[in-house]
Amino acid sequence: xxxxxxxxxxxxxxxxxxxxxxxxxxxxxxxxxxxxxxxxxxxxxxxxxxxxxxxxxxxxxxxxxxxxxxxxxxxxxxxxxxxxxxxxxxxxxxxxxxxxxxxxxxxxxxxxxxxxxxxxxxxxxxxxxxxxxxxxxxxxxxxxxxxxxxxxxxxxxxxxxxxxxxxxxxxxxxxxxxxxxxxxxxxxxxxxxxxxxxxxxxxxxxxxxxxxxxxxxxxxxxxxxxxxxxxxxxxxxxxxxxxxxxxxxxxxxxxxxxxxxxxxxxxxxxxxxxxxxxxxxxxxxxxxxxxxxxxxxxxxxxxxxxxxxxxxxxxxxxxxxxxxxxxxxxxxxxxxxxxxxxxxxxxxxxxxxxxxxxxxxxxxxxxxxxxxxxxxx
Numbered sequence: 001x002x003x004x005x006x007x008x009x010x011x012x013x014x015x016x017x018x019x020x021x022x023x024x025x026x027x028x029x030x031x032x033x034x035x036x037x038x039x040x041x042x043x044x045x046x047x048x049x050x051x052x053x054x055x056x057x058x059x060x061x062x063x064x065x066x067x068x069x070x071x072x073x074x075x076x077x078x079x080x081x082x083x084x085x086x087x088x089x090x091x092x093x094x095x096x097x098x099x100x101x102x103x104x105x106x107x108x109x110x111x112x113x114x115x116x117x118x119x120x121x122x123x124x125x126x127x128x129x130x131x132x133x134x135x136x137x138x139x140x141x142x143x144x145x146x147x148x149x150x151x152x153x154x155x156x157x158x159x160x161x162x163x164x165x166x167x168x169x170x171x172x173x174x175x176x177x178x179x180x181x182x183x184x185x186x187x188x189x190x191x192x193x194x195x196x197x198x199x200x201x202x203x204x205x206x207x208x209x210x211x212x213x214x215x216x217x218x219x220x221x222x223x224x225x226x227x228x229x230x231x232x233x234x235x236x237x238x239x240x241x242x243x244x245x246x247x248x249x250x251x252x253x254x255x256x257x258x259x260x261x262x263x264x265x266x267x268x269x270x271x272x273x274x275x276x277x278x279x280x281x282x283x284x285x286x287x288x289x290x291x292x293x294x295x296x297x298x299x300x301x302x303x304x305x306x307x308x309x310x311x312x313x314x315x316x317x318x319x320x321x322x323x324x325x326x327x328x329x330x331x332x333x334x335x336x337x338x339x340x341x342x343x344x345x346x347x348x349x350x351x352x353x354x355x356x357x358x359x360x361x362x363x364x365x366x367x368x369x370x371x372x373x374x375x376x377x
Contacts, residue, residue, distance in 0.1 A: 001371065002089040003032040004117075005109075008059070009040035009077070009101025011050060012294050015275065016096040016119060018054040019176035019360035027364040031371075034088055038077045038101040039064040043247070046272055053275040054177060070100060070131055077104035082112070090114050091371055095139065096173070098123070098132040098314075103139050110142040115374070117367065121146035121167060122153025125314040129217075132293075136314070145370060147363055149174075149297075150317040150352055170362040171354030174294055175301045178279065179357035185279035188242075192268070194277075201268050206239035206342065207286030214246040215291040218309060222256045224329065228309065229258050231331045235289070235338055236266035242281060244270045287341050289334070296324045301355055305346035307337055323349035 004024060008017050017035075024031040037059035041047060051058065063080040065073060077100065085093070085108065093109035094117040095102040106116045121140050125133050140146055140157060146167035148154060157167055189199040202208040211232060219225050235241055243262065245253070253259045262269060273281065282288060282298055287305045290296070296315050299306035300322025311328045318324035325347065327334045340346060354362075 001032060001375075002091040003034040004367070005034045005036055005085065005088070005090040005093045005105075007036050007038065007081075007093065007095045007101055007105045009038040009065075010099045011041055011046075013096050013099060013101070014050050014054055014056055015177040015294065016173045018056040019173050019180065020094070020096070020119065020363060021057065022055075023360035023364040024367075026361075027368055029368075031364060031368055033094075034061065034084075034090070035059045036081070036084060036105075037062045038081070038105070039066055040073060040077070040099060040101045043272075046274070049274045054181070065101075074100045074104045077101050078108050081105050081108050085109065085112060085114065092117050092144075092367070094119065094367075096120055098135045098139070100131070100135065103135040106139045106142055115144040115371075116142055117145045117147070118143035119147045119173060119363065120149055122148045122157045123150075123314040124156045125312045127312050133314070145367070147359075147366075149355075149359075150315075152317060168362075168366055169354065170366065171356060171359030172297060172352075173359045173363070174297050175351075175355040176357050176360050177275075178298055178301050181276060182279060182283065184276055185283060186274075186277045187280055188284045191270070191273065191277045191280060195270050197268055197270075202240050202242055204240055208240040208242055208284075209235055209338070210281050210285040210288045210290075211241055211243045212246065212288075212290045212292055212295060213249050213309065215310070218291050218329070219246075219249045219252045225252060225256055226258060227331070228329060229253075229261050231329075231334055232267065232289075233261065233264060234331065234335055236264055238335075238338055238342060239286060241267045242270060242285075243267055244273050244278070244281070246272060287338060287346065296322075299323055300349055301351055303349060305341045307334060309334070317352050321350055321352050323347045
């Protein structure tokens with residue numbers, strides 16, 4: 001069998017791909033794979049850290065695309081990915097999530113007549129202003145096999161004309177990674193010490209709030225970001241805040257003159273964190289405030305209240321069944337919800353169906369059967 005070419009491009013992909021390649025190798029018979037890193041995530045030190053945390057094998061090929069506009073980055077991935085398929089061949093190209101590398105590699109494969117497998121299919125925010133939403137919709141349209149994380153994704157795929165024969169509900173591979181690595185999570189005190197903070201900087205009776213922000217809609221506009229920083233300062237009056245600051249976010253904090261506003265004993269500024277450090281922070285937090293899609297899922301699995309600082313989410317199950325609450329950028333709503341959590345613990349939620357740590361095993365079994373049947377037809 002030619003290899004299954006597995007594509008990663010940015011941080012959210014790593015947590016999804018690590019259990020998949022492990023399951024492909026552990027399947028009986030083993031399913032050969034070729035791991036391709038597009039280099040869309042270009043922080044080499046953090047790259048190596050994340051691969052190590054997740055026990056993700058070093059990529060067989062690194063396209064080293066780096067940062068650019070959406071159009072240039074997508075085009076560059078396509079240009080560099082096609083020769084990889086020509087050289088190695090592929091029984092299928094497996095892509096995960098919704099980053100530019102996902103749609104770029106899926107397009108190349110589809111044009112060359114190679115089956116496309118999309119993991120985390122069918123998620124929709126219904127907000128076409130999000131580049132990720134365009135990537136999701138288009139990748140699902142050209143994929144031959146679509147693996148969904150939640151039952152409701154089927155409704156979105158049906159509505160878009162994708163037949164039931166092309167998709168399968170397997171569960172959430174992000175939760176596979178979380179469950180297998182939770183025992184290795186770095187303690188909060190260890191993370192603080194590694195970042196030069198006192199080990200007890202977040203030690204208080206109130207607990208602490210964990211904050212991550214990176215979406216352009218939140219951090220690229222000066223007025224919007226200034227207002228959000230003001231909200232975080234108000235939150236810090238209720239409980240200490242650990243703010244893990246994305247490079248894009250830090251750049252804009254500096255550009256808009258907001259770093260001084262965050263110089264507050266109740267706000268601990270942290271650099272970008274590795275996967276195991278984030279697991280430790282999330283699992284210990286009293287509440288998480290974020291605009292990350294993956295963190296919405298991880299907090300639901302951990303049973304930790306999450307406030308999503310967006311007007312919509314492509315992961316509605318985290319709101320309907322989990323611990324997530326959509327609060328947008330409404331300062332009063334955010335503060336009222338934090339107050340409620342401090343009063344009574346907030347939403348308890350539950351783990352959605354098939355978020356059991358075995359999604360990758362189901363993918364490997366289904367993909368083996370599908371590829372075998374295809375070869376025999």
